[in-house]
Amino acid sequence: MAPDSPEAARKAELTKNLARVEERIQSACVAAGRKREDLTLVVVTKTYPASDVRLLAELGVRHVAENRDQDAAPKAAACADLPLEWHFVGQLQTNKARSVAGYADYVHSVDRLRLVTALSAAALRTERELGCLVQVAFDAASGTVGERGGTAPDGVTALAEAVAGAQGLRLDGVMTVAPLTGPYAGRAEEVFEQLREISTGLRAAHPAANMVSAGMSSDLEEAVRAGATHVRVGSAVLGDRPRLG
Numbered sequence: 001m002a003p004d005s006p007e008a009a010r011k012a013e014l015t016k017n018l019a020r021v022e023e024r025i026q027s028a029c030v031a032a033g034r035k036r037e038d039l040t041l042v043v044v045t046k047t048y049p050a051s052d053v054r055l056l057a058e059l060g061v062r063h064v065a066e067n068r069d070q071d072a073a074p075k076a077a078a079c080a081d082l083p084l085e086w087h088f089v090g091q092l093q094t095n096k097a098r099s100v101a102g103y104a105d106y107v108h109s110v111d112r113l114r115l116v117t118a119l120s121a122a123a124l125r126t127e128r129e130l131g132c133l134v135q136v137a138f139d140a141a142s143g144t145v146g147e148r149g150g151t152a153p154d155g156v157t158a159l160a161e162a163v164a165g166a167q168g169l170r171l172d173g174v175m176t177v178a179p180l181t182g183p184y185a186g187r188a189e190e191v192f193e194q195l196r197e198i199s200t201g202l203r204a205a206h207p208a209a210n211m212v213s214a215g216m217s218s219d220l221e222e223a224v225r226a227g228a229t230h231v232r233v234g235s236a237v238l239g240d241r242p243r244l245g
């Protein structure tokens with residue numbers, strides 16, 4: 001690429017942003033007495049083009065995440081030659097399960113039994129094993145799904161058992177998004193600590209389900225402190241997204 005091309009400028013910007021996020025993760029690990037290698041950075045590339053995914057791969061990123069199948073499917077296809085693992089982190093309709101199973105290595109947003117059934121059928125059909133995380137919504141009432149997806153905490157065990165017993169699926173752990181409204185708004189660290197407790201309970205029965213996916217651009221330090229294994233960082237790496245709607 002030419003040194004003064006727009007692509008070179010974008011690469012320089014992503015390099016700088018990634019370095020800053022990496023510094024934040026490392027400082028948080030030091031402060032929490034954790035090892036950097038116990039944490040995985042997942043870069044959330046939603047709304048950004050495949051060309052950015054390509055630049056991120058050149059810069060050493062190995063995990064990327066998307067939240068809408070319509071955008072993710074063509075992007076993953078355009079980047080199929082890159083050594084990347086794809087994480088699906090958005091609310092997922094059962095009729096998109098088959099498409100997602102075609103490119104995703106992990107689905108972080110498993111939040112209802114019907115989705116487990118659909119993902120299992122899709123994984124069998126595409127002959128790809130799917131790593132599944134149960135998404136927990138701490139603002140959801142008992143027995144319901146949260147506004148931004150996720151099962152209420154009392155639904156985790158049944159979902160986890162369903163995933164563990166489903167062909168084509170692998171139970172990998174738990175995920176949450178800190179609530180923006182309700183009693184838990186602004187209390188990300190407490191939420192992440194509760195997720196960690198749920199994870200500890202889950203691992204008693206399923207020791208391999210050790211992924212704890214928590215923390216985004218604004219609260220990754222809290223997530224590291226609370227024991228997350230995966231942080232999902234979008235805007236701090238790629239820039240602020242245009243607001244939808």
Ligand SMILES: *Cc1c(COP(=O)(O)O)cnc(C)c1O
Binds near residue numbers: 046090217
């Ligand atoms: C967009 C998104 C992220 C990343 O959010 P940023 O604030 O841009 O870091 C993480 N997790 C999920 C589920 C998302 O939808």
